[in-house]
Amino acid sequence: MPRPPRLSPDEVAAGLRALPLWSGDVTGLHRTVQLSSFRAAVEAIVAIADVAEEMDHHPDVDLRWRTLHLTLVSHSEDGVSALDLELARRIDELLPG
Numbered sequence: 001m002p003r004p005p006r007l008s009p010d011e012v013a014a015g016l017r018a019l020p021l022w023s024g025d026v027t028g029l030h031r032t033v034q035l036s037s038f039r040a041a042v043e044a045i046v047a048i049a050d051v052a053e054e055m056d057h058h059p060d061v062d063l064r065w066r067t068l069h070l071t072l073v074s075h076s077e078d079g080v081s082a083l084d085l086e087l088a089r090r091i092d093e094l095l096p097g
């Protein structure tokens with residue numbers, strides 16, 4: 001299936017306005033979240049993995065003890081696409097705000 005194209009700087013900025021827990025630019029979307037424990041953070045990653053597999057779109061994940069750093073970028077497009085904005089929205093439904 002064709003993947004959506006990368007977005008312009010204005011399109012990424014507009015998308016981020018609807019995602020207040022995320023920062024970033026055309027090189028990637030970023031969210032850091034602290035969970036209650038290492039296990040809770042691993043479980044959050046597993047829940048994110050289920051969404052990522054469903055979407056066939058995968059986050060870059062960095063876990064330090066119970067702090068989870070997420071980066072969303074469309075590697076095939078070398079930029080941020082609509083899939084990254086959608087994945088960010090789906091991740092926000094899973095994580096504590």
Ligand SMILES: C[C@H](O)[C@H](O)[C@H]1CNC2=NC(N)=NC(=O)C2=N1
Pocket residue numbers: 056057058059072073074075076077
């Ligand atoms: C074959 C498969 O659809 C691709 O390799 C997908 C998998 N997940 C992906 N995830 C992300 N973030 N970027 C991609 O370009 C990408 N490509």
